[in-house]
Amino acid sequence: MSTQRLPLVDVDDLPADLREMVDRWREQEDGDPNFIRTLANAPEMLRRFVPFYSPLVLKGVVEHRTKELVRISIAWHNQCRYCIATKYGSGRRAGIDDALVQEIARYETGPFTERERAALRFADAIVVDPGDVPADVVDRLRRSFDEREILELTWVICLWIETGRLFAALEVPYGADAPSGPVEVPA
Amino acid sequence: MSLAATGPDREILETLDHAPHRLERFLAFFEHAAVEPFDDSRLRDAVAARVARLAALEHAGALVGDDLPAPPAGLEADALALVRFADAFALDYQAIPDDVYAELDRHFDAPALTELLWTFAILRGIARARNVLS
Numbered sequence: 195m196s197t198q199r200l201p202l203v204d205v206d207d208l209p210a211d212l213r214e215m216v217d218r219w220r221e222q223e224d225g226d227p228n229f230i231r232t233l234a235n236a237p238e239m240l241r242r243f244v245p246f247y248s249p250l251v252l253k254g255v256v257e258h259r260t261k262e263l264v265r266i267s268i269a270w271h272n273q274c275r276y277c278i279a280t281k282y283g284s285g286r287r288a289g290i291d292d293a294l295v296q297e298i299a300r301y302e303t304g305p306f307t308e309r310e311r312a313a314l315r316f317a318d319a320i321v322v323d324p325g326d327v328p329a330d331v332v333d334r335l336r337r338s339f340d341e342r343e344i345l346e347l348t349w350v351i352c353l354w355i356e357t358g359r360l361f362a363a364l365e366v367p368y369g370a371d372a373p374s375g376p377v378e379v380p381a
Numbered sequence: 382m383s384l385a386a387t388g389p390d391r392e393i394l395e396t397l398d399h400a401p402h403r404l405e406r407f408l409a410f411f412e413h414a415a416v417e418p419f420d421d422s423r424l425r426d427a428v429a430a431r432v433a434r435l436a437a438l439e440h441a442g443a444l445v446g447d448d449l450p451a452p453p454a455g456l457e458a459d460a461l462a463l464v465r466f467a468d469a470f471a472l473d474y475q476a477i478p479d480d481v482y483a484e485l486d487r488h489f490d491a492p493a494l495t496e497l498l499w500t501f502a503i504l505r506g507i508a509r510a511r512n513v514l515s
Contacts, residue, residue: 199482200498201491235495239414243499246406255400273475324512325440345399345514352509359474360502 436508
């Protein structure tokens with residue numbers, strides 16, 4: 195029995211602009227539509243969120259590969275099954291294959307650049323205690339990133355931690371064939 | 382509407398201004414999301430205040446066990462349902478009791494609940510960023 199807490203909107207029932215959003219997400223990023231199908235319960239909010247979120251993740255001042263490594267690491271911290279299953283096409287094109295994903299937990303010794311290691315260490319620290327990021331973690335970060343890049347990293351890390359936890363709590367399913375409509379909730 | 386009424390202060394939000402159009406795009410989303418589902422300031426203020434209170438406790442290392450402060454007195458049932466969700470989420474987002482969701486479902490339909498919960502998560506993200514950047 196499903197325990198997902200919000201219904202998924204059927205793709206065929208989406209307004210035309212949101213169906214196009216699903217198509218672009220699939221074509222460009224090989225993305226699973228259930229992120230959109232969940233937030234499409236509130237279509238106007240989704241329309242306003244994507245123009246902020248998509249450039250933050252895919253473009254921005256920090257290269258996508260580093261941010262995608264951080265996103266995957268946070269997904270594991272959060273134990274968000276949807277976030278773990280999600281793999282951006284942009285990430286794969288930047289060399290993040292399944293073998294590399296398996297190395298993220300051992301990033302200090304795995305095949306990563308110092309810049310990527312510093313970002314992953316910073317994310318770990320924010321997950322554990324956002325109010326007490328150790329000075330050596332910040333110093334290390336500053337050796338690889340400028341101020342604008344640190345601000346962007348901070349924001350994506352903080353937003354991914356909390357939105358990922360919400361998706362975990364809501365048990366958003368992964369897979370285009372996840373059923374739409376009313377949700378069964380355990381008694 | 383005033384952003385101050387929703388909790389996050391402009392000083393933290395302005396750190397989003399590190400890339401072109403980022404702050405304005407965030408505000409275009411957030412000022413909608415923080416208003417539309419919260420059809421009056423009563424709900425919005427209850428959620429924002431609770432998120433800020435929990436973040437402050439977390440920042441102080443005082444968010445432990447089940448020992449959370451009691452919800453503010455005088456909350457109506459719908460606001461109380463949101464506060465109870467916020468508390469359960471803060472304690473263990475992977476083990477939110479069914480009755481907490483059932484209470485939310487009693488007061489909000491799927492569109493409202495989607496906006497409320499997504500806005501709640503964003504508010505928590507802002508609070509977390511504030512703890513890091515401060």
